[in-house]
Amino acid sequence: MTVTKGLEGIVATTSSISSIVDGVLTYRGFDIDDLAENASFEETAYLLWFGSLPTSAELETLNRDLSAFAPIPEQVIEQMKLYPKDTNTMAALRTAISSLALYDDDADDMSREANEIKAVKLQAQLPTVVAALARIRKGLEPVAPKEGASIAENFLYMLWGKQPDIVSVKALDAALVLHADHELNASTFAGRVTVATLSDIYSGVTSAIGALKGPLHGGANEAVMKMLEEIGSLDAVEPFVRGKLERREKIMGFGHRVYKNGDPRAKHLMKMSLELGTMKGDTTLYEMSVKIEDLITGQKGLKPNVDFYSASVYTQLGIERELFTPIFAISRVSGWTAHILEQLGDNRIIRPRAEYTGLVEQKYVPIEQR
Numbered sequence: 450m451t452v453t454k455g456l457e458g459i460v461a462t463t464s465s466i467s468s469i470v471d472g473v474l475t476y477r478g479f480d481i482d483d484l485a486e487n488a489s490f491e492e493t494a495y496l497l498w499f500g501s502l503p504t505s506a507e508l509e510t511l512n513r514d515l516s517a518f519a520p521i522p523e524q525v526i527e528q529m530k531l532y533p534k535d536t537n538t539m540a541a542l543r544t545a546i547s548s549l550a551l552y553d554d555d556a557d558d559m560s561r562e563a564n565e566i567k568a569v570k571l572q573a574q575l576p577t578v579v580a581a582l583a584r585i586r587k588g589l590e591p592v593a594p595k596e597g598a599s600i601a602e603n604f605l606y607m608l609w610g611k612q613p614d615i616v617s618v619k620a621l622d623a624a625l626v627l628h629a630d631h632e633l634n635a636s637t638f639a640g641r642v643t644v645a646t647l648s649d650i651y652s653g654v655t656s657a658i659g660a661l662k663g664p665l666h667g668g669a670n671e672a673v674m675k676m677l678e679e680i681g682s683l684d685a686v687e688p689f690v691r692g693k694l695e696r697r698e699k700i701m702g703f704g705h706r707v708y709k710n711g712d713p714r715a716k717h718l719m720k721m722s723l724e725l726g727t728m729k730g731d732t733t734l735y736e737m738s739v740k741i742e743d744l745i746t747g748q749k750g751l752k753p754n755v756d757f758y759s760a761s762v763y764t765q766l767g768i769e770r771e772l773f774t775p776i777f778a779i780s781r782v783s784g785w786t787a788h789i790l791e792q793l794g795d796n797r798i799i800r801p802r803a804e805y806t807g808l809v810e811q812k813y814v815p816i817e818q819r
């Protein structure tokens with residue numbers, strides 16, 4: 450047996466959803482740079498699920514369905530009010546999304562048609578759940594979704610309880626496009642492993658949320674913001690980074706399993722971070738981030754990943770850091786569900802082997818003799 454720790458470099462499936470070749474990320478053959486500049490998140494989600502960009506009529510139908518599905522069951526809202534207020538937001542999200550299945554009569558209908566509907570439904574409901582969790586934690590009543598608004602607009606509307614400005618909506622929409630899918634990343638793999646047992650789509654998405662929560666994956670954006678807060682000022686960047694490197698500690702938001710020459714999504718978020726800072730008249734977070742990048746890249750050769758500049762982007766949008774990873778989930782649920790549909794379309798249970806390194810030839814000893 451050859452053991453490949455972390456499955457590094459192992460090709461575990463074929464997929465026609467997204468690809469990373471020579472550092473270029475594409476969704477269904479479209480370069481992420483093209484989509485980030487031109488596509489809305491709804492068009493991107495449609496592309497991931499159905500394989501082509503939607504026509505106007507198809508997009509209209511999708512937007513109508515997303516609006517219709519956005520409200521969540523009252524029972525789920527009541528349960529969320531019982532969660533401890535200071536609990537980890539990803540733990541709360543994992544629980545809430547799992548509980549949505551209990552109120553969907555079609556949760557266990559494994560037909561392609563029913564699963565496509567549930568993919569759209571999960572996409573519509575995840576922002577409602579995240580916004581409701583955020584408000585409940587602050588002792589506020591959740592705000593019902595607004596009909597006819599995009600996912601980005603609706604999320605900010607439900608979060609803030611007022612109409613968001615166009616710049617914030619556009620920035621969030623672009624961030625959602627950039628996070629929507631990423632080949633066989635850890636959370637997508639977790640989702641595919643779960644449904645490959647023919648378990649339902651809610652179980653798949655719940656597994657994926659659990660995997661995204663970790664700081665080596667989606668949790669890194671929150672960790673980056675914690676680091677920026679801890680550093681506190683531009684002058685403190687250099688001693689902080691030097692100390693981290695001397696102690697051989699990881700700097701969140703840098704490095705990647707697949708991209709060794711830079712993450713193509715990072716430059717878009719870097720640009721957004723500067724634009725938002727300039728607009729708000731304070732580019733400190735952007736400048737601190739650039740200084741960290743210069744030091745880490747200069748001394749370790751590591752480049753920022755998607756999470757590094759998302760931290761300053763979301764903060765400048767006025768979003769609290771506990772919501773960064775849940776926002777990643779709002780976007781990535783499009784990719785997770787596309788992969789779940791693909792897995793179920795040509796399924797084989799995912800069951801690798803382990804090389805046994807434990808004790809051998811043990812004999813049972815009665816408990817009183819141990």
Ligand SMILES: CC(C)(COP(=O)(O)OP(=O)(O)OC[C@H]1O[C@@H](n2cnc3c(N)ncnc32)[C@H](O)[C@@H]1OP(=O)(O)O)[C@@H](O)C(=O)NCCC(=O)NCCS
Pocket residue numbers: 455664665666667669698699700701702703704705706707749751754755756
């Ligand atoms: C993403 C990540 C998990 C990839 O892990 P991986 O492919 O297993 O790569 P490794 O952890 O083996 O890293 C290879 C080398 O670079 C170093 N390295 C990788 N990421 C680093 C980071 N963020 N800070 C400092 N050093 C880092 C490792 O210590 C290792 O050095 P060594 O060979 O001297 O031991 C890893 O880069 C990481 O932990 N990054 C920080 C978390 C993060 O931002 N995650 C979001 C990913 S989108």
